[in-house]
Amino acid sequence: MADRADTLRFLPLSGAIDVSFLTELGRRKLHEFKLSDAPVEIRGTFAPSNHHEVASPLCVSADAFDSGGAAGVPPSLCVVPGTLINANTLEDFKEWDKAELLRKAAAAIWQDMCSGAALAEPHRLCRFLLLTFADLKTHKYYYWFAFPAFALDPPPRATPPAPLASLLDASQLDALRRGYAALPASAHGRPAFFAVRLSCGSAGEPVQVAEVGPLSRWLEWRGGAGGREQAWIALCDPSPQHAGWPARNLLLAAAAAIREASPAAAAGLPSEVRLTLLCFREPVGGGGPPPAAAGEGPREPKSAAASTLYNVTMDVRGLFGGGGGGGGGTAAPPSAVGWEKNSSGRPGARLMDLSAQMDPAATAAAAVDLNIRLMRWRLMPALEPEKVAAQRCLLIGAGTLGCAVARCLLGWGVKAITLVDSGNVSYSNPVRQSLFAHKDCIGGKTKKAPAAAEELRRIFPGAEARGVVMGIPMPGHPVGAAEVDGVRADAEALDELVQQHDIVFLLTDTRESRWLPTLLAAARRKLAVTAALGFDTFLVMRHGLPPPAEEAAALGAGGLPAGYEQAAPAEAAAPPPPPPPRPRLGCYFCSDVVAPANSMTRRTLDQQCTVSRPGLAMVASALAVELAVTVLHHEHGAEADADVPAEAARAATCDESPLGVVPHQIRGALSFFRTDCMLGRAFGKCTACSATVTDAYAARGFDFLLDAFNGGDYLEELTGLAQMHREAEAALEDVGFFEDDEDEAMSE
Ligand SMILES: [Zn+2]
Numbered sequence: 001m002a003d004r005a006d007t008l009r010f011l012p013l014s015g016a017i018d019v020s021f022l023t024e025l026g027r028r029k030l031h032e033f034k035l036s037d038a039p040v041e042i043r044g045t046f047a048p049s050n051h052h053e054v055a056s057p058l059c060v061s062a063d064a065f066d067s068g069g070a071a072g073v074p075p076s077l078c079v080v081p082g083t084l085i086n087a088n089t090l091e092d093f094k095e096w097d098k099a100e101l102l103r104k105a106a107a108a109i110w111q112d113m114c115s116g117a118a119l120a121e122p123h124r125l126c127r128f129l130l131l132t133f134a135d136l137k138t139h140k141y142y143y144w145f146a147f148p149a150f151a152l153d154p155p156p157r158a159t160p161p162a163p164l165a166s167l168l169d170a171s172q173l174d175a176l177r178r179g180y181a182a183l184p185a186s187a188h189g190r191p192a193f194f195a196v197r198l199s200c201g202s203a204g205e206p207v208q209v210a211e212v213g214p215l216s217r218w219l220e221w222r223g224g225a226g227g228r229e230q231a232w233i234a235l236c237d238p239s240p241q242h243a244g245w246p247a248r249n250l251l252l253a254a255a256a257a258i259r260e261a262s263p264a265a266a267a268g269l270p271s272e273v274r275l276t277l278l279c280f281r282e283p284v285g286g287g288g289p290p291p292a293a294a295g296e297g298p299r300e301p302k303s304a305a306a307s308t309l310y311n312v313t314m315d316v317r318g319l320f321g322g323g324g325g326g327g328g329g330t331a332a333p334p335s336a337v338g339w340e341k342n343s344s345g346r347p348g349a350r351l352m353d354l355s356a357q358m359d360p361a362a363t364a365a366a367a368v369d370l371n372i373r374l375m376r377w378r379l380m381p382a383l384e385p386e387k388v389a390a391q392r393c394l395l396i397g398a399g400t401l402g403c404a405v406a407r408c409l410l411g412w413g414v415k416a417i418t419l420v421d422s423g424n425v426s427y428s429n430p431v432r433q434s435l436f437a438h439k440d441c442i443g444g445k446t447k448k449a450p451a452a453a454e455e456l457r458r459i460f461p462g463a464e465a466r467g468v469v470m471g472i473p474m475p476g477h478p479v480g481a482a483e484v485d486g487v488r489a490d491a492e493a494l495d496e497l498v499q500q501h502d503i504v505f506l507l508t509d510t511r512e513s514r515w516l517p518t519l520l521a522a523a524r525r526k527l528a529v530t531a532a533l534g535f536d537t538f539l540v541m542r543h544g545l546p547p548p549a550e551e552a553a554a555l556g557a558g559g560l561p562a563g564y565e566q567a568a569p570a571e572a573a574a575p576p577p578p579p580p581p582r583p584r585l586g587c588y589f590c591s592d593v594v595a596p597a598n599s600m601t602r603r604t605l606d607q608q609c610t611v612s613r614p615g616l617a618m619v620a621s622a623l624a625v626e627l628a629v630t631v632l633h634h635e636h637g638a639e640a641d642a643d644v645p646a647e648a649a650r651a652a653t654c655d656e657s658p659l660g661v662v663p664h665q666i667r668g669a670l671s672f673f674r675t676d677c678m679l680g681r682a683f684g685k686c687t688a689c690s691a692t693v694t695d696a697y698a699a700r701g702f703d704f705l706l707d708a709f710n711g712g713d714y715l716e717e718l719t720g721l722a723q724m725h726r727e728a729e730a731a732l733e734d735v736g737f738f739e740d741d742e743d744e745a746m747s748e
Contacts, residue, residue: 008158008312010248011055011239015044015128015145015340018061022134022141022352025086028065029134030370033086034377040065040084044128045077045189048281049240049305056238058128058145070189076283078236079189082128093133093142093349098339105129105148106336109249114331116260118253122193122215123186125253126246129338131349136370139358144349148338149248154315156251158243161308164278172209177282179212180234193250196232196278197221206230219257222275232309234278240305243279251277252334255316273314281305361461368460372413382658388629389413394497396420396472396517397507398448401531403435404621405505406456406465412629416464417456418497421449422471432614468497474512475687476597476711487709488702491516498524503628506530506588507621512596515688516705518587522546522689523697527631527638530588531624533612538620541665542627543689544585544682545638585642585664586680589688593724595715596687613670623666623675633657642679685724687715 033040042064047056058080063072070079083105087093105127112118118125129146165173176196183191195218198206204227211221221231233254237244255273262270320331342348355363372385391414395402398421406417425433425440425448435452449467456465472494473479473487498504498520506514506528514530521528521543528543589596634640634657642664663677684690696704696718707714716722 005157005159005311005313008156008310009242010149010245011242012340013046013128013145013147013238013245014055014057015130015143015147016057016059017141017143017352018059019352019354019357020062021060021064022354024062024065025084025132025141026134026136029086029136030373035088037086037088037092040086042082042084042130043070043073044080044082045073046080046192046236046238047077048236048283049238049244050281050283052240052305055240055244058147058238060130070185070187073189075185075190077190078192079123080126080128080192081123081188082130084130084132087131087133090133090135090142093131096131098131098144098146101129101131102146102148102336102338105146106150106338107333109148110150110333113249113253113256114260116257118249119219119257120216121186121188122191122250122253123188125249126192137367139353139355139363141352141354142349143352145340146338147245147340148336149245150252150319150334151337152248152252152314153318153334156312156314158277158310158312161241161279161310164307164309167206167309168209172207173282175209176212176280179209180280180282183212183214190236191215192236192246194234194280195221196234198230198232200228200230204230218254219261222258230276232276232278234280237279237281237305237307239279240281243277243310247277247279251275251312251314252319255314255319259316259320271315271317273316275312275314277310277312279308279310281307364460365462368410368413368462380658382633384633385413387632389415391503391628391632392416392418392501393503393505394418394420394501395505395507396513397505397509398433398435398452398467399423399429399507399509400432400617401507401533401621401624402448402505403433403452404618405507405531405625406452407434407459408622408625410456410460410463412625415462416501417453418466418468418501419449419452420468420470420472420494420497421447421452422469423448425451432617468493470494472508472513473516473705473709474510474598475515475595475708475715476512476599478710479706484706487706491702491705495520495524498526502526504528505624505628507624509533510599511588512599514588515596515708518543518589518688519693519697522587523694525638527628528587529624529628531617531620532588533616533620535611536613536616536670538612538616538623538668539665540620540623540627540668541588541680542585542631542638543587544664546584546689546691546694583641584682586682587686587689590683590686591680592687593721595713595719595721597711616670619668619670623668627663627666630657630659630662633659634662643677685719685721687719687721690719692719 042060043066044058044060044064046058049056060082064082066072073079085096085101087096109118109125109127112124127148129148131144133142135141168176180194183194185191191214193215195213195215196209197211197213197217199208199210201207210229215233218231218233221229233250235244235246235250237247239245254275258270258273319334339347342350372389376383376385389412393409393414393416395405395417398419402419402421406419409417424444425436425446426444427441430436430438430441435455436448440446440451447467447469449469451467453465453467456463470490470493473491479487494516498517504517504521504526506517508514518528525545525548527545530539530541530543532539631638631640640657640662643661661677665678665680666675667678668675682689687693693715713722716725
C-alpha cells in the first residue's frame with residue numbers, strides 16, 4: 001500500500017453566485033450598508049457531487065443573508081458560513097488587502113483546530129470569504145470568492161482512491177447512506193464532515209459499517225478494538241474526483257487532534273500521521289432514508305459520482321512548528337491559500353453584468369430610485385424619498401409651468417402625475433414647453449394634456465401620467481344655458497380629481513382660472529401650490545390649509561380663518577387651556593380685495609399670453625416643486641406654519657423641516673436676480689378659501705359655483721368684500737380732505 005502512495009490532490013471549490021444574491025446585495029447596499037464596508041456574516045451551501053465529472057459549487061443566493069444558521073436550507077445541503085465584504089468603490093475592491101483577509105480567516109480556523117473546537121463543531125473548518133463591489137448604476141457586480149485552506153507542506157501522500165463500492169457490499173453502502181442521513185442536523189445544517197466506525201475482517205479489511213456519527217467521535221473510535229475496527233473521517237465531497245477542497249482543513253484538524261491526544265512524553269509525538277479519508281458522494285434525501293431504503297435496491301446512474309476512500313499519510317513535523325511538544329495552539333499557523341481562480345485560470349475576480357438582462361423600464365425605475373436614495377447616504381439622511389414618490393400630483397395647466405413642474409416631479413421619483421388642460425399644442429409651444437415637440441404642432445389638433453402625459457411616460461416608463469382635456473370654469477365667465485351641463489360636468493370632474501390627488505399645482509396663466517382649484521383644494525384640505533409669472537417676476541406660494549372640520553365647527557361659522565386649535569385630549573377631566581391657535585396661511589386670493597373677474601377682455605395680444613422671460617418658468621416651476629417637497633418633510637406637513645428665513649436664522653430653534661425652512665411665498669425678480677420669502681395670513685373675506693366660500697360650496701354645490709361664474713358682485717357680496725368697500729369709501733368721505741391730500745401728493 002505504502003509503495004503506491006502518491007501526492008494527494010485536492011480539487012478547489014468553486015463559488016457560484018445566484019442572480020437573486022446580487023439583487024439582494026444591491027438592495028441591502030442601498031438601504032442598509034450604504035457606505036459601510038464592514039464584514040457581514042452570510043452563508044453558502046453545497047451538495048455532495050452527484051456527477052462523475054461535474055463538481056458541486058458553493059452557492060450563494062438571496063437567502064445567504066438570512067440570519068439564524070441553516071433555517072430554510074434544504075436538508076440535502078451542507079451549510080458553509082461565510083463573510084461578505086462589499087467594497088465601496090471599484091478601486092477599494094481592487095486594492096483590498098486580500099492576503100490579510102485570508103490570513104485572518106485562516107488564523108481563526110487554526111485557532112479552532114488547535115483548541116479542539118473544530119472537531120466538536122466541524123462547520124468551523126470550512127468557511128468562505130466573498131469580496132464584492134456592486135456597481136448599482138451599471139448593474140455590474142464584481143466578486144471574488146476565497147475558500148481558506150492551509151498549505152500542507154510536505155503534501156500528504158495517499159493510496160490511489162478506492163471506490164467505496166469495491167470495499168463494501170450494497171447492504172453496507174446502504175447502511176452508510178442511511179447512517180449519514182440520520183445524523184442530526186445542527187443549527188449549522190447538515191454536517192459536511194462526519195466519522196464512520198467499521199468492523200474489519202481477518203485481514204483488516206472493512207466489512208461492516210458499525211456506526212455513523214459526528215466527527216467528534218472519530219478520535220475515540222480510532223483507537224478502539226485493537227485492530228478489529230477502523231475509523232474513517234469523512235466529508236460530503238463537492239468534488240467528483242480527487243479529494244474535495246474542504247478535505248485539506250479536515251486532514252489538518254485530524255492530524256492536530258492526533259498530536260494533541262498523543263502522550264506528552266518528550267519524544268513521543270508522532271512525526272507522521274496515518275488516517276483514512278472517505279470522500280462521500282452519495283445522494284442525501286430530504287432528511288428521511290434515501291430512496292434505496294425502499295427495498296428497490298440502490299439506484300446508481302452511470303454518470304453518478306462514486307464515493308472513494310484514501311489511506312492518507314501526513315508528515316506533520318513541518319505543520320506544527322518544528323516538531324516540538326504538543327499544545328499546537330501556540331504554534332503559528334501554516335500559510336493559507338484559497339482565493340479562487342477566474343476563467344483564465346489565474347487568481348482573479350469575476351464579473352457578472354446584469355445590465356443586458358434587465359428590463360429597460362425596470363432599470364429606469366431602479367436608477368431613478370437609486371439617484372434619489374444616494375442623497376440619503378451622505379447629504380440628507382432624513383430625506384424621505386418614498387413619501388415624496390408616493391404623492392399623487394394634480395397639475396392644473398400643461399403649459400410652460402405644467403411641463404416644467406411635471407419634469408421636476410419625475411426627478412423626485414413622483415409617478416402619479418395628472419395634467420389638466422383644454423388647449424392644443426401650438427407652434428410657439430415646444431421651445432418653451434419641455435414636453436412637446438414640433439410634430440405635436442402640425443395640424444393644430446394635438447391636445448396638450450394627453451401629449452404631455454405621453455411624453456412623461458416616454459421619458460420614464462414608470463410614470464403613471466394621465467392627461468385630462470378639460471376647461472376650468474372661471475368666475476366672470478358667464479355660463480350660457482346651453483353650456484350649463486358641460487360646465488357642471490367639468491366642475492364635478494375637477495372636484496373628483498382634487499379628491500383623488502395629494503397635491504394640487506396651480507399652473508394656469510390667468511388669475512381667475514386659479515379660483516376654482518383654490519376653492520376645491522381648500523374644501524378638500526389638499527396642499528395647493530401656485531406658480532404665477534409676470535414678465536420678469538414670479539410668485540410661488542403654498543396655500544394654507546383650513547382647519548379640520550371638527551375644529552371649524554368648534555370655532556363657529558364664520559369664525560375663521562384667524563387660526564385653529566390642536567385637538568385637546570378628550571379624556572382630560574378639566575380641559576387644559578387650548579394651545580394658541582396655529583395661524584393659517586393665505587391663499588393666492590387672500591391678499592386681494594376684489595373678486596377674480598374676466599381678465600382676458602380688452603387685452604392686446606401681448607397681454608393675453610403670459611409674456612415672460614424664457615427662463616422664468618423654469619425657475620418658478622422648480623421652486624414650486626422644491627417647496628412642496630420641503631413641506632412634505634415638515635412634521636406638520638401642509639399644516640406647517642411658515643418660516644421666514646431671516647427670523648429662522650436668528651432663532652435658536654426654528655420649526656423647519658430637515659430640508660430647511662418652509663416659507664409661505666417666494667417672490668422673485670429677475671431684474672434684481674433676487675428672491676424673497678414672504679408671509680401672508682389667511683383673509684377672512686377671501687373669495688376663494690374663506691369658510692364663507694367653502695361652506696357655501698358645501699351647502700349649494702354647483703349652484704353656488706354657477707352664481708360665481710356668472711359674475712357680478714356675487715362673491716364680493718357673499719364674502720363681505722363689497723360691504724368692506726362701501727365702509728371704506730364712507731370713511732374716506734367722512735375724513736373730507738382726501739382731494740387736497742391727493743393734490744398735494746401729486747404735486748411733489
Ligand atoms: Zn384665500
